[in-house]
Amino acid sequence: MNNPFRLTIEGLERVIMSLQQKGYDVIGPRYSDGVIVYDRIHSIDDLPAGFVDELTPGMYRLTKSGNRQFFGYTLPPQSWKRFLYPPCRELFTLRKDGRSFGLTPKEDRSPAYAFVGVRACELSAISIQDRVFSSGDYRDEAYLSVRRRNFIIAVNCSQPAETCFCTSMGTGPKAGAGFDIVLTEIINGESHYFVAEAGSDAGTSLMEGIGAGGADESDVGAADETIRKASAAVTRIMDTSDLPELLAENTDHPQWDDVAKRCLTCGNCTMVCPTCFCSTVEDRTDLAGRIAGRTRTWDSCFTMDFARVSGGNFRISGKSRYRQWLTHKLSSWVEQFGVSGCVGCGRCITWCPVGIDLTAEVGAIKRGSTKQESGGSR
Amino acid sequence: MKPQDLTESLHKHPFLSNMNEELLRTLTSCASNVIFNEGTYLFHEGEDAKTFYLLRSGRVVLEVRGGERGQIRIQTVGAGEVLGWSWLISPYKWHFDAFALEQVHAFAIDASCLVSKCETDCHFGYEMLRRFSEVLERRLEATRLQLLDVYGSAIGERGENY
Amino acid sequence: MTGTSNIEMRIGSSPSMVPSVAIVRRVIWETDDTYTLLIDPPRGDGRTFAFNAGQFNMVYAFGTGESAISISSDPFRMNILAHTIHRVGTVTSALSRLRRGDTIGLRGPFGTSWPIEEAVGKDICIAAGGIGLAPLRPVIYTLLRRREKFGRIMILYGSRSPLDILYRVELEEWSKAPNTEVIITVDRGDSSWKGHIGVVTSLFSYLKMDTPSTLAMVCGPEVMMKYTCEELERRGLSAAQIYLSMERNMKCGIGLCGHCQFGPKFICKDGPVFRLPQIKNLLDKKEI
Numbered sequence: 001m002n003n004p005f006r007l008t009i010e011g012l013e014r015v016i017m018s019l020q021q022k023g024y025d026v027i028g029p030r031y032s033d034g035v036i037v038y039d040r041i042h043s044i045d046d047l048p049a050g051f052v053d054e055l056t057p058g059m060y061r062l063t064k065s066g067n068r069q070f071f072g073y074t075l076p077p078q079s080w081k082r083f084l085y086p087p088c089r090e091l092f093t094l095r096k097d098g099r100s101f102g103l104t105p106k107e108d109r110s111p112a113y114a115f116v117g118v119r120a121c122e123l124s125a126i127s128i129q130d131r132v133f134s135s136g137d138y139r140d141e142a143y144l145s146v147r148r149r150n151f152i153i154a155v156n157c158s159q160p161a162e163t164c165f166c167t168s169m170g171t172g173p174k175a176g177a178g179f180d181i182v183l184t185e186i187i188n189g190e191s192h193y194f195v196a197e198a199g200s201d202a203g204t205s206l207m208e209g210i211g212a213g214g215a216d217e218s219d220v221g222a223a224d225e226t227i228r229k230a231s232a233a234v235t236r237i238m239d240t241s242d243l244p245e246l247l248a249e250n251t252d253h254p255q256w257d258d259v260a261k262r263c264l265t266c267g268n269c270t271m272v273c274p275t276c277f278c279s280t281v282e283d284r285t286d287l288a289g290r291i292a293g294r295t296r297t298w299d300s301c302f303t304m305d306f307a308r309v310s311g312g313n314f315r316i317s318g319k320s321r322y323r324q325w326l327t328h329k330l331s332s333w334v335e336q337f338g339v340s341g342c343v344g345c346g347r348c349i350t351w352c353p354v355g356i357d358l359t360a361e362v363g364a365i366k367r368g369s370t371k372q373e374s375g376g377s378r
Numbered sequence: 379m380k381p382q383d384l385t386e387s388l389h390k391h392p393f394l395s396n397m398n399e400e401l402l403r404t405l406t407s408c409a410s411n412v413i414f415n416e417g418t419y420l421f422h423e424g425e426d427a428k429t430f431y432l433l434r435s436g437r438v439v440l441e442v443r444g445g446e447r448g449q450i451r452i453q454t455v456g457a458g459e460v461l462g463w464s465w466l467i468s469p470y471k472w473h474f475d476a477f478a479l480e481q482v483h484a485f486a487i488d489a490s491c492l493v494s495k496c497e498t499d500c501h502f503g504y505e506m507l508r509r510f511s512e513v514l515e516r517r518l519e520a521t522r523l524q525l526l527d528v529y530g531s532a533i534g535e536r537g538e539n540y
Numbered sequence: 541m542t543g544t545s546n547i548e549m550r551i552g553s554s555p556s557m558v559p560s561v562a563i564v565r566r567v568i569w570e571t572d573d574t575y576t577l578l579i580d581p582p583r584g585d586g587r588t589f590a591f592n593a594g595q596f597n598m599v600y601a602f603g604t605g606e607s608a609i610s611i612s613s614d615p616f617r618m619n620i621l622a623h624t625i626h627r628v629g630t631v632t633s634a635l636s637r638l639r640r641g642d643t644i645g646l647r648g649p650f651g652t653s654w655p656i657e658e659a660v661g662k663d664i665c666i667a668a669g670g671i672g673l674a675p676l677r678p679v680i681y682t683l684l685r686r687r688e689k690f691g692r693i694m695i696l697y698g699s700r701s702p703l704d705i706l707y708r709v710e711l712e713e714w715s716k717a718p719n720t721e722v723i724i725t726v727d728r729g730d731s732s733w734k735g736h737i738g739v740v741t742s743l744f745s746y747l748k749m750d751t752p753s754t755l756a757m758v759c760g761p762e763v764m765m766k767y768t769c770e771e772l773e774r775r776g777l778s779a780a781q782i783y784l785s786m787e788r789n790m791k792c793g794i795g796l797c798g799h800c801q802f803g804p805k806f807i808c809k810d811g812p813v814f815r816l817p818q819i820k821n822l823l824d825k826k827e828i
Contacts (some may be wrong), residue, residue, distance in 0.1 A: 091557050094602065100643045101602055105558045138795035138809055141556075248803070251825050278798030280791050281557075285603030292603035296557065299797070306799060309789050310628040311761065320827030324801070332804035392745070439729070439737060451729035454737045458745055479734055519767075523739045524727050528761040529670030529700040 004223075005207050006215040007183065007194040012070075013044045014210040015153070015181075016116065024114035024151055027083060029076060035062060036076035038083070041116065048073060055161035055346065058355030068192055071117055071185050074161040075345055079122055079274035083113050084146050085129065087298045091281070094292040101292075108142050112149035118179065119157050120172030121164075121345040125274030126152075127178050131337045132277050151202065154179035158226045160234045163346030165359055168238040171343045173230040181207065184223035195223035238344065238359040239366055246362075246369055247331035251323065255364045260319035262354050267300030269348035269356075270325065275341045278306075301325050326358060381406055388485060391432045392458045393509060401502050408491035412484050414438075420461070420476040427464035427472050429486045433457050436482030440474040453521075454479070460513050465489035557792060559600045559645030564638045565620065570706045574671060575636050576612065576624045582646055588618050592653030593678035594785060594813045598793045599623060600645030601634035608790040608808070610675035611649060616685060624674035624706065650793040652813045654679045654757050655783055662755045663691040665747070667768050669698045669740055669760025673706050675785050675812070676759050684717050693720040694747055698740035698764065701726050702733045721747075740764060741771040751776035759785040766823050769816055782816040803828055 007015070019026050020042075028041040031048045041047065052065040053073040065072060090106045118126070130147060133140040157166075157173035166172030175182045180203035183194040195215050198204035215223075270276040280299035285292040299306065301324050307314035315321050333341030342358075349357045385406045388394055394402065412431070414420055420431065420438060431438075437456040444450040452474070455461050461484070464472050470489075496503030560582035568576045577599070581589030591597075591611050600606040613622035627636050638644065656679065664683060668676050683690050695714060699705045705724060715722035723743050725736035736743065740760070756777055758768050765784050772782055788800035788807040800807035803822040805814070822828050 092559075094645075096602065099641055100563075101561065103559065103561060103645070133796065135795060136809075140796055251828070277796070280797065280799070281606070283603060283605040289603060294557075299791075299799070301798065305789075307789050309787060310626065310632070311787075314788065315827045317827060324828075328798075328801065332801070335804035336806070437736070449731055451731065451733060451737050454725075454729075454735075456736070456746055520739045520742050523741070523763065523767055526763055527700065527727065528763050529698070529704065529727065 003198070003204075004215040004220050005196040005198075005212040006219050007196045007207075007212050009044065009192060011210060011212050012183075012194060015206065016041065016043060018206055018210055019114040019116075019151060023112060025111040026114045026116060027080075028116035029071070029073065031062075035060065036073050038076060038078060038080060038115075038117075044070065047071075047117075052159075053161070055163045055350045056355075057163065057349050057357050058352055060350050067187065069158075069185060069187055071155045071183075072159065074157065074159055074164065075119060075121075075347060075350075077272055077347065077351055079125060079272070079345075079347070080115055080118060081125070081129065081274050081276075083115070084126065084150070085133070085140075085143050085277065086110075089142065089296045091294045091296055093294075096290045096292075108145055110142070110146050112151070113146065114151040114153070116153045116155075118152050118154045118175075119345070120154065120175040121157075121166045121169075121343040122274055123152070123154055123175055123178040124169075124171035124343040125345070128275045128337070128339055128341060128343065129277060131339065132275070135337065152179045152181075154182040154199075156182060156184040156223070156227055156230070158185060158230050160230055161346060161350070163236065163349040163357075164234050164344065165236040165238045165346060166344040167231060167234045168236070168240055168359075169340065169342055169344035173234065174227045179203070184226055186219070186222045186226065188222060193219075195219050236346065236359055238342075238362060240340070243340070243362065244331040244334045246366060247327045250365050250369050251327070253365050253368060255361060255368065256319045256323050258364070259322055259356060259361050260317065262356055263318055263322045264353060265302040265318045265321055266353060267302035268351045268353060270300040270302060271298065272347040272351045273329075274343065274345060274347070275329075276300075280305075301328070326361065330358075330362070384409060384411070384485075387434075388432070391434065391485065393432050393460050393513070397505065397509075401505055404495050404499065404502050405487065405492070405506075408488045408495065409485045410488070412486040414478040414482040414484070416478055416481050418478050420478060420482070421472045422475050423472055425472050427462060427470050428489050430460065430462035430465055430489065431484040431486055433459050433461055434483040434485065436478060436480040436484075438482055439477050439479050441477055442474060449475070453524075460510075463510055463514065465493075466510065556647065557794070559598070559606075559647045561643050562621070562646045564640060564642045564644060566640055567636060567638055570624060571704050573627050574624060574704075574706065575627065576622050577635055577638065577644075578613075579621050579623075579644065579646070581618065581621045589621065589649075590618065591615055591621075591649035591678075593656060593682055594653035594675055595649035595651050596675070596793070596812060597621075597623065597646050597648030597650070598790070599625075599631075599635060600647070601631050601638075602643070602645070604634040605631045606645070606647075606791075607631045607635075608650075608793060610785075610812075612674040612677045614681040614685075615678050616681070624671065624677075626671050647793060650808055652811055654785075654813055655755065655815075656682055659683070659755045660689050661691065662753050663694070663750055665694045665696070665749060665754055665756040665772070667696045667698075667740055667756065667758045667760070667772075669764035669768075670700065670704070671706070672758075672760030672764070672785070673697055676757060677707065677710075679757060680714060684714065684720070687718060691719070691753065692750075693717070694749070695720070695722045696740055696743045696747075697722070697724045698743075698760065699724065699726050701728045702730060702735075723747075739767070741767050744771050744775055749775060749777075751781075754781060756782045757784075758782065762787070762823075769820075769823070779816040779820055783813055784816060784819075785812045786814060786819070787812065 030046045047070040054061040092105045094101045133143040154175040179199040278299045282295045329341040435457050440453045441449040562582045563580045565578040596610045598606045599609045609623040612624040729737040790800045791797040793808045795806045795809035
């Protein structure tokens with residue numbers, strides 16, 4: 001760890017203030033309607049101190065633990081995606097003028113966001129979406145504009161959930177890169193503080209600006225221990241060896257039929273996934289037909305309309321839609337963007353109404369893969 | 379045309395490509411050259427199927443009698459192709475009308491001659507049947523593709539937002 | 541910004557979701573349900589609208605929506621753009637009702653194009669089915685414009701019925717070009733139809749292709765393309781000599797919306813024109 005800082009609770013408050021003064025819209029975790037949400041925060045008082053979440057397949061439960069930990073929860077349902085890549089974005093409006101029409105592109109008025117409390121898996125998700133939206137000549141300028149002005153404070157995970165498998169995906173629980181500042185929250189008897197490390201010049205200057213002092217060896221040791229324990233607490237495993245090839249070669253595996261019997265094709269997994277990026281557009285007019293507009297919204301490969309064309313529909317069965325999602329995420333994504341589309345956050349497992357677990361599906365496909373059969377191992 | 383010339387020109391027909399000399403000579407003894415003028419029928423539905431044709435030039439259209447829909451044209455067959463296999467299968471009657479769209483040059487193969495050769499020479503019989511099976515298979519595949527109506531819209535998909 | 545990023549995040553103009561405005565010149569009905577929309581190309585920033593044969597535009601009807609439509613005009617005629625459109629839904633119906641002087645929105649051109657340069661000096665077999673002839677028309681224009689640079693040109697076209705044949709007059713003209721054959725077949729004939737009846741694949745038996753020096757370009761419904769590719773390979777072409785143009789649902793045309801994925805390919809940016817080996821393993825798979 002280079003030049004670690006020791007950040008007190010008051011120090012964190014000053015960090016938030018400082019970000020606000022610099023003009024950032026500070027977004028962080030807070031309690032709302034029974035869940036943790038990422039939303040605008042004004043001070044550390046907004047942070048969900050003492051909340052603990054229990055995440056299992058198909059279940060999310062938030063409870064008050066009574067301790068003081070600000071970042072004692074694991075993961076909220078929604079990721080940071082909704083700020084960088086909003087679920088609904090107006091693209092342009094048009095006004096009819098006789099037989100012609102005038103077109104006004106929607107100005108990008110998104111604020112500069114400072115995120116507080118980004119998990120390691122979520123940092124990976126953001127870096128994956130960076131790739132998706134800046135792929136060669138095909139770039140989403142609105143996304144990139146928000147990202148260019150983005151400030152990120154990561155918080156190392158101290159309590160992975162039962163649904164987490166970041167260690168399999170190589171994305172956590174320790175934040176590796178992609179942050180301006182990373183914090184590790186330490187509660188040791190009466191003392192409650194953060195060990196902080198800057199990941200960028202902006203991060204360093206902010207930490208110095210608020211007068212954060214240096215962390216000593218025991219602070220750093222406590223942080224390391226927290227991360228080590230978290231890492232050991234990740235129990236779920238995704239077998240990623242040859243995963244892209246496995247799925248590409250097993251498009252007719254009977255497991256797809258099996259999972260299709262359980263899958264409701266509701267699309268929850270795609271909505272909570274921090275990397276899913278599919279979108280559609282909606283066109284509308286006023287009643288007089290003079291003013292029209294177009295909005296881009298998140299879409300899901302689970303909808304019936306997703307692969308519909310004028311002559312028919314390429315993916316009618318639920319089986320083909322589940323297969324598209326999983327195969328894209330874990331296999332074709334690698335060919336498209338050079339990385340897996342999965343960061344192991346486990347949200348799709350938690351928020352699946354029937355608790356479908358992609359690591360189990362992959363395991364089942366692996367056990368009965370056609371490759372293995374042809375190799376005579378069965 | 380001398381039998382030798384007939385054998386040679388038969389050999390050039392794709393249906394008989396790579397057939398050995400001996401079998402080809404056997405076939406030649408059942409073959410003759412025929413010409414049909416444009417606008418004439420080669421055969422009619424219900425007639426005894428006593429021949430089949432290896433088309434050398436010109437095109438033939440197969441028609442079904444469609445009642446109130448008139449003559450329905452279902453398929454054209456042209457140079458290099460085979461016309462007719464009803465001679466091979468009971469009740470040995472033509473199922474379609476075959477109409478010459480252009481002047482047609484063809485080899486006509488006499489069915490009763492061919493059947494007797496097939497029955498006495500199993501090797502020859504097998505070779506003929508093998509070649510016919512290939513034609514049948516390809517014709518069936520094409521018919522299935524035609525059935526798909528691939529250029530029409532899928533049922534129930536019209537009126538969507540495109 | 542922060543990020544792991546060695547990913548390039550330069551600021552610049554990338555293909556946009558915002559259309560340009562273009563003026564309609566005419567709607568020509570080709571058949572009962574298919575029309576060609578002729579428009580003046582948009583001239584944003586004083587630039588002319590240039591495209592390559594095989595590319596498509598996103599065509600927007602005011603307030604109704606957008607459709608991905610292949611460009612079917614001559615790439616060398618910069619002053620007019622044509623899109624031949626099958627009227628099937630609300631957008632394509634709205635576009636069909638436009639009159640001279642009306643406006644549409646246009647984004648493009650997008651996607652890969654047919655291998656014209658690779659085709660120089662070779663025989664070319666163009667196999668089209670239904671409205672699949674439209675994306676190939678710019679190829680035919682280009683080949684005939686530079687006729688001496690190419691070998692024999694074979695145009696095979698399958699249509700539903702004689703009444704559904706597109707570009708009738710042009711097909712006739714093309715057939716008169718030197719060393720050029722046009723063979724048309726229909727799925728269903730009538731008593732006035734003197735041409736071929738049967739599927740496009742049946743037409744190959746009338747061609748003696750010099751297979752080593754032939755390049756094939758195929759466009760039509762996916763089933764038609766699948767069988768046509770199989771037939772071409774059966775007749776001795778290698779997969780690498782075959783190109784085809786794919787169709788999928790498209791919402792953005794610029795590789796971002798995810799709709800047009802075909803296995804790992806995005807039809808809009810990796811296609812629509814592919815060399816067969818790029819996608820061969822996917823063509824046989826169900827509901828990919």
